[in-house]
Structures are given as C-alpha cells and as structure tokens.
Amino acid sequence: MELILIFLSAALVNNFVLAYFLGICPFVGVSNKLSSAVPMGLATTFVMVITAIVTWLIYHLILVPYEVEYLQYVSFILVIASLVQFVEMFVRKVSQPLYRALGIFLPLITTNCSILGLALFMVLKEYSFVEGIFYGVGAGAGFTLAITAMAGIREELELADVPKSFRGAPITMVVAGLLALAFMGFAGMITV
Amino acid sequence: MDINILIAIATMGGLGFIFAGALAIADKKLYVEEDPRIAKVNEVLPGVNCGACGKAGCYDFAVNVVEGEIAPSGCPVGGQEVANDIANILGIDAGTSTKIVARVLCRGGNIEAARKMVEYRGPQTCSTMDLVSGGTKMCQYGCLGGGDCVEACTFNAIHLNDNGLPVVIDDLCTGCGMCVTACPRDIIELHPADREVFVFCKSHDDPKTAKEVCDVACIGCGICARKSDGGVIMEDGLAVIQWDKFDPDKIPFDKCKTSAICYLREAFAEYQVEEKKEASRIAPEQNN
Numbered sequence: 001m002e003l004i005l006i007f008l009s010a011a012l013v014n015n016f017v018l019a020y021f022l023g024i025c026p027f028v029g030v031s032n033k034l035s036s037a038v039p040m041g042l043a044t045t046f047v048m049v050i051t052a053i054v055t056w057l058i059y060h061l062i063l064v065p066y067e068v069e070y071l072q073y074v075s076f077i078l079v080i081a082s083l084v085q086f087v088e089m090f091v092r093k094v095s096q097p098l099y100r101a102l103g104i105f106l107p108l109i110t111t112n113c114s115i116l117g118l119a120l121f122m123v124l125k126e127y128s129f130v131e132g133i134f135y136g137v138g139a140g141a142g143f144t145l146a147i148t149a150m151a152g153i154r155e156e157l158e159l160a161d162v163p164k165s166f167r168g169a170p171i172t173m174v175v176a177g178l179l180a181l182a183f184m185g186f187a188g189m190i191t192v
Numbered sequence: 193m194d195i196n197i198l199i200a201i202a203t204m205g206g207l208g209f210i211f212a213g214a215l216a217i218a219d220k221k222l223y224v225e226e227d228p229r230i231a232k233v234n235e236v237l238p239g240v241n242c243g244a245c246g247k248a249g250c251y252d253f254a255v256n257v258v259e260g261e262i263a264p265s266g267c268p269v270g271g272q273e274v275a276n277d278i279a280n281i282l283g284i285d286a287g288t289s290t291k292i293v294a295r296v297l298c299r300g301g302n303i304e305a306a307r308k309m310v311e312y313r314g315p316q317t318c319s320t321m322d323l324v325s326g327g328t329k330m331c332q333y334g335c336l337g338g339g340d341c342v343e344a345c346t347f348n349a350i351h352l353n354d355n356g357l358p359v360v361i362d363d364l365c366t367g368c369g370m371c372v373t374a375c376p377r378d379i380i381e382l383h384p385a386d387r388e389v390f391v392f393c394k395s396h397d398d399p400k401t402a403k404e405v406c407d408v409a410c411i412g413c414g415i416c417a418r419k420s421d422g423g424v425i426m427e428d429g430l431a432v433i434q435w436d437k438f439d440p441d442k443i444p445f446d447k448c449k450t451s452a453i454c455y456l457r458e459a460f461a462e463y464q465v466e467e468k469k470e471a472s473r474i475a476p477e478q479n480n
C-alpha cells in the first residue's frame with residue numbers, strides 16, 4: 001500500500017513537471033506532437049528508473065559509508081550523464097528504429113533537471129531501495145502523463161483560432177499554467 | 193591535509209574512473225558501423241544548420257540523403273554545386289535543383305503609395321509599425337518599408353532601394369525563408385528563380401480605395417484573369433497567379449492600368465539599391 005501511495009504521489013500529487021516545475025524544457029520543447037512526446041516521456045521514465053536504482057546504490061554503498069554525503073550533487077550528475085550516454089549506446093546497438101525514434105531526446109535527458117531532482121528527493125525522503133524504484137516509476141509516469149496531455153492539447157490548438165499575438169510560445173505558456181493549476185487540485189491528498 | 197578532502201577526491205576520482213572505463217568498454221563493445229558516406233556527404237554540405245531543407249540540421253540531412261529519403265538536390269542553400277558533389281559521392285544522378293529565391297510582392301514604395309495624414313514616429317521596424325498604426329502608408333496590405341526582412345536575412349541578400357522597398361539579390365538569396373517569416377504583412381514569398389512575372393500587389397481593397405491608396409495597386413479589374421485561360425484567377429479583388437496554368441504570353445501587360453502584374457526585371461528597375469544602413473532603425477529624435 002505504501003508503495004502504491006509513493007507511486008501515486010510522484011505521478012499525480014507531486015507531479016514533477018506540474019507541481020515541482022522540474023523538466024520544463026522538454027515539457028515545452030518536445031510537446032508539439034504526440035508522436036514525439038510519448039517516446040520522450042517513455043525515455044525519461046526509463047532513465048528515471050535506472051537513475052533511481054544506481055544513485056540509491058551509490059549513495060548508500062559509497063557516499064554514506066565514507067561520510068561524504070555532501071558529494072551527492074556532483075556524483076549524481078556524473079552518474080546521470082554516464083548512464084544516459086551508456087543507454088544511448090546500448091539502444092543504438094540493440095534497436096536502430098528505437099534509437100532513431102528517440103533521436104535527440106535521449107541526450108537531452110542528460111541535462112533534464114527532473115532526473116537530478118528525482119535522485120536528490122530520494123535521498124531527502126530517505127526511501128528504501130524498493131521505494132526508490134517505485135518513486136522513479138511514478139515520477140516517470142507523471143512526466144509522461146504531463147507531456148502527453150500537453151502534446152494532445154497543443155495538437156488541438158493547431159486548429160484553434162488563437163489570436164495572432166498569442167500564437168506559438170505565449171499560448172503554450174498559458175496552457176502549461178492552466179494544466180499546472182488543474183494538477184493543483186491533487187495538492188495535499190497524499191503526503192508521502 | 194584533512195583526511196576528508198582525500199576521501200572526497202578518492203570517491204569522485206574513483207567514480208569517474210569507473211564510469212569512464214565502463215563507457216570506454218561500452219564504446220568498443222557496442223560500436224555501430226556507420227555508413228562512411230554519411231560523413232562524406234556531411235562534409236560537402238554548407239554546415240550552417242539553417243534547417244531550410246526541413247531536417248534538424250546538416251548531419252540529419254546527410255543521413256537522409258544517404259538513405260535515399262531525400263534527393264541530393266534537397267539542400268536549397270548549397271544549390272546545384274552541392275547536389276552534384278553529393279551525387280558524385282553516392283554515385284547517383286543529381287537531379288536538377290531549382291533555385292528558390294524570395295520575391296517581394298509589393299511595388300508601392302515611398303513614391304507610389306499614398307501617405308497618411310499623421311506622421312509615424314515610433315521605432316522603425318515593420319513589426320512595431322504593423323502593431324501600432326500600420327506605418328506611414330495608407331495601404332493596409334503593402335510593404336511598410338521598415339526593413340525587418342533586411343535585418344532577418346543572414347545572407348545579406350535583401351536591401352532597401354531608394355524607394356523604400358526591399359530588393360532581393362538572387363545570387364546571394366538561398367531561399368531559406370527567414371524574410372518570409374519576418375514580414376508582418378506576408379508580402380514576401382518563395383518562388384523558383386526562373387519565374388519572371390508576378391502580381392506585385394497583395395491588396396484586397398475595392399477598386400476605388402486601391403486607386404486612391406497606391407499608384408501601382410491591383411485594382412481587381414480582372415482583365416488579366418479574363419485573357420489568361422485560368423492562369424490568373426481573381427480572389428477577393430486581387431489577381432492571383434495559378435502557376436501550373438500560367439503563360440506570360442497570354443497576359444495583356446499594357447492593359448493593366450497600374451502595372452500591378454508585370455515582369456520582375458521591370459518592376460523595380462528605376463530605383464537604386466541603397467547600402468545597408470546600420471543606424472537607420474533607431475527612432476528619429478523628436479524636435480520640441
């Protein structure tokens with residue numbers, strides 16, 4: 001039950017994009033088409049889960065025993081950057097179509113602050129290993145949900161009669177704001 | 193030295209070494225053979241990553257060309273020369289790349305277009321003029337003369353002539369379309385460079401207004417459309433050329449009272465092109 005709550009908390013109540021405002025760059029930049037938003041969401045979820053696993057191991061097996069917890073920021077950045085690089089090579093070797101579908105998104109995830117945020121939150125909330133994995137899956141699902149919803153709305157917006165000065169970036173910001181407002185409805189439902 | 197510093201250095205150094213080693217091994221183990229032609233094609237491309245081909249950049253274009261998704265002539269900036277180079281590398285026929293250039297479809301410069309009674313003293317850019325009051329000319333459709341297209345052109349291919357109208361230098365224009373986006377009045381269009389005749393007007397005004405507002409406006413009389421066998425059609429008081437059916441020989445150019453439809457070489461011939469002025473876009477100082 002606790003695990004499900006952690007998942008729901010990360011996915012809906014404390015949605016990384018719409019409640020913490022992390023990972024706004026891909027959320028705005030890659031959400032103009034559903035066909036690219038969904039792979040981006042899935043790729044981020046994948047990296048988030050792996051990051052959750054590896055950073056938990058590094059934090060609890062290396063940083064804590066040697067009492068160098070203050071290195072978490074630097075080491076997590078290092079871990080995330082290497083991991084994404086490795087995942088990119090791996091995907092390229094194993095599945096060319098998937099590599100092409102992900103394209104530029106995979107390297108973009110390296111500098112996505114929601115990944116680093118996930119690793120740091122996990123330490124802050126003192127999650128166990130399994131809890132950490134669920135947290136990663138939940139955060140990824142939340143990101144995917146947000147970016148997919150955004151892409152769906154933006155595809156419809158293409159057909160809408162938006163005033164000329166609001167077209168493009170301004171209306172996207174307005175939509176993002178309204179979407180965040182909607183997600184505020186979940187606020188305080190679960191406190192995990 | 194404090195032992196903590198050493199531990200910190202050792203931790204980060206160790207982590208760095210482990211990941212570097214893992215990546216180095218992974219790079220060897222997971223190496224993917226890439227088509228060597230992609231790198232070669234990429235080398236002959238202009239390399240400015242302008243996106244005019246519709247791809248994410250020059251490298252993406254190279255990948256697509258090698259895979260046969262795009263014709264070698266797909267790079268509008270490189271033109272025929274690059275197309276031939278790519279074709280040589282791939283050992284295929286280049287195909288003819290028609291040069292695409294920007295065309296300014298308005299002849300109503302400072303001399304032809306009627307001026308407003310009020311003076312515009314805001315910033316001298318088309319976008320502000322369009323938003324604030326529509327600039328100094330009466331015409332709501334034509335060129336504002338603020339030079340936003342000149343500013344937008346990264347290839348230095350558009351200049352204002354001494355009549356205040358932008359003129360495209362074909363040799364420098366790459367057809368990237370930056371000026372088309374910059375123009376708030378949408379009077380710049382991309383056309384193949386060999387098109388000679390255009391309707392140099394975008395006005396949908398009724399004939400009376402059009403005549404009052406500008407000496408060279410299309411007044412919507414429809415003479416060119418009647419003689420053209422479908423090559424020109426009338427749309428809301430404006431002659432529009434249908435390029436697939438258009439034949440310049442059928443157009444009675446002398447019958448067009450305002451010469452709104454005419455040959456490109458005649459359209460701007462009387463005016464000299466000014467040098468690009470850097471300081472001209474600052475609002476004129478107010479005299480009190």
